[in-house]
Amino acid sequence: MALFGRRKKRQEEAEEPVVEVQKLPDPPAPTINGMRSMADHRDYLLSLVEPLPPFGQNLLEAQGLALCEDIVSTIELPGFDNSSMDGYAVRCADVAEAAEDNPIDLPVAGEIAAGDGDIPQLAVGTAVKIMTGAPIPDGADAVIPYEGTNRGTDRVRIMVSATPGLHIRRRGEDIAAGTLLMNDGDQLGPRNIGLLAGVGIDKVLARPRPRVVVLSTGSELVQPGSPLTGGGQVYDSNSYLLAAAAKAAGALVYRVGLVSDDREEIKQTISDQMVRADLIVSSGGVSQGDYDLVKSVMPELGLTDFCQVAMQPGKPQGFGLIGEDDEERVPMIMVPGNPVSAFVSFEAFVRPVIRKLMGVEPYVRPTERAFTTHVIRSVKNKTQLARALVTTDPGGRRTVELVGGHGSHLLGDLSKANALILLGPDVETVTAGQPIAYWPLNDG
Ligand code: AMP
Numbered sequence: 001m002a003l004f005g006r007r008k009k010r011q012e013e014a015e016e017p018v019v020e021v022q023k024l025p026d027p028p029a030p031t032i033n034g035m036r037s038m039a040d041h042r043d044y045l046l047s048l049v050e051p052l053p054p055f056g057q058n059l060l061e062a063q064g065l066a067l068c069e070d071i072v073s074t075i076e077l078p079g080f081d082n083s084s085m086d087g088y089a090v091r092c093a094d095v096a097e098a099a100e101d102n103p104i105d106l107p108v109a110g111e112i113a114a115g116d117g118d119i120p121q122l123a124v125g126t127a128v129k130i131m132t133g134a135p136i137p138d139g140a141d142a143v144i145p146y147e148g149t150n151r152g153t154d155r156v157r158i159m160v161s162a163t164p165g166l167h168i169r170r171r172g173e174d175i176a177a178g179t180l181l182m183n184d185g186d187q188l189g190p191r192n193i194g195l196l197a198g199v200g201i202d203k204v205l206a207r208p209r210p211r212v213v214v215l216s217t218g219s220e221l222v223q224p225g226s227p228l229t230g231g232g233q234v235y236d237s238n239s240y241l242l243a244a245a246a247k248a249a250g251a252l253v254y255r256v257g258l259v260s261d262d263r264e265e266i267k268q269t270i271s272d273q274m275v276r277a278d279l280i281v282s283s284g285g286v287s288q289g290d291y292d293l294v295k296s297v298m299p300e301l302g303l304t305d306f307c308q309v310a311m312q313p314g315k316p317q318g319f320g321l322i323g324e325d326d327e328e329r330v331p332m333i334m335v336p337g338n339p340v341s342a343f344v345s346f347e348a349f350v351r352p353v354i355r356k357l358m359g360v361e362p363y364v365r366p367t368e369r370a371f372t373t374h375v376i377r378s379v380k381n382k383t384q385l386a387r388a389l390v391t392t393d394p395g396g397r398r399t400v401e402l403v404g405g406h407g408s409h410l411l412g413d414l415s416k417a418n419a420l421i422l423l424g425p426d427v428e429t430v431t432a433g434q435p436i437a438y439w440p441l442n443d444g
């Protein structure tokens with residue numbers, strides 16, 4: 001992930017190479033009460049990562065991934081005129097007068113099943129039994145379904161007339177050869193995959209799923225499934241929450257789990273994990289506390305940026321390009337430890353970065369709007385991201401109400417919410433009935 005500044009600049013004149021101080025590009029200036037705006041911080045992080053290089057992948061494995069090529073069909077769909085019904089291929093002229101009270105008998109000259117190749121010409125005054133998907137014989141211009149016949153074998157009695165083209169799927173009517181099927185950057189979904197397979201494609205050039213390593217820091221943390229043995233212990237919810245959210249965003253996730261507030265353990269874990277990471281996400285240890293070690297340790301492992309973002313929750317944020325050389329550096333997003341802060345930080349920063357690594361636009365989740373059912377108060381100078389429940393009334397009008405309190409430890413409320421409402425730094429009060437922007441949460 002080489003992005004900027006070489007360590008040693010070649011100096012033509014000087015004999016001694018000048019060693020440049022390595023650092024991240026200048027971060028955006030704080031613009032809101034000494035804090036960085038949420039959008040500025042997100043854009044800064046996005047400017048420091050690049051989409052992962054694409055490679056050829058099996059069609060099914062590329063589900064959800066972004067294509068890195070335009071795909072043009074080299075064949076037509078259907079590839080040949082074929083029957084859309086089980087019945088008899090005929091010439092319309094031979095059955096023009098056929099009706100219930102005026103049946104017409106024709107000799108059955110043969111049978112064509114789906115997959116048959118050598119198709120004889122249809123002679124005047126005859127019919128050929130034909131199955132759905134089988135090629136239409138030359139000379140035939142319609143198919144009479146079984147339901148309009150006596151289903152005869154040697155001779156068939158036809159009780160309905162036909163117009164030219166009846167029950168015939170025309171060659172190329174779905175996809176013409178040369179049709180642009182998908183564009184560079186499109187994300188492959190199940191129906192696209194079906195189409196590509198339908199035109200004979202089994203591999204595509206696509207950007208891979210980013211490998212995201214997730215860990216949480218804190219000596220109070222206990223692995224879920226183990227007993228809590230001492231006072232002050234809490235289960236590690238964040239590494240699960242963040243891992244699940246990263247997976248839902250399309251990443252291939254390695255959940256490392258918990259790491260104590262111990263300098264060496266943090267350093268060792270991060271160093272060990274770098275080899276399999278396109279992105280590392282950690283929680284905890286980025287605030288002002290005495291044991292907020294991530295903040296003090298990570299500068300020893302790479303280029304870092306710790307800042308206060310004008311948002312609530314999620315104010316303390318850390319970012320790094322971890323590793324010694326430009327070539328091996330791995331981006332790392334360090335979010336605060338309170339579970340709601342960690343989740344909000346994921347939505348605000350981690351998810352857009354994962355999408356950029358995947359090459360899937362838009363990187364930032366588009367906001368939707370709903371009308372509040374009650375007064376909502378916000379804090380000035382911070383973007384407030386509040387948990388909320390959006391419902392649609394029978395008339396199709398979307399309304400939104402807050403779920404639970406403001407505390408960023410309230411996991412129960414978080415799981416009940418289906419939206420995060422966004423109240424900008426200038427907003428202090430929203431009166432009932434006003435529209436507000438929100439991010440829907442239940443779509444992965
Ligand atoms: P920190 O950001 O490390 O200061 O943690 C802030 C708060 O979040 C503390 O109450 C922690 O106990 C709690 N916390 C930190 N990490 C986790 C985690 N992985 N799971 C649940 N709670 C956590």
Ligand code: MG
Binds near residue numbers: 218291292337
């Ligand atoms: Mg902590």
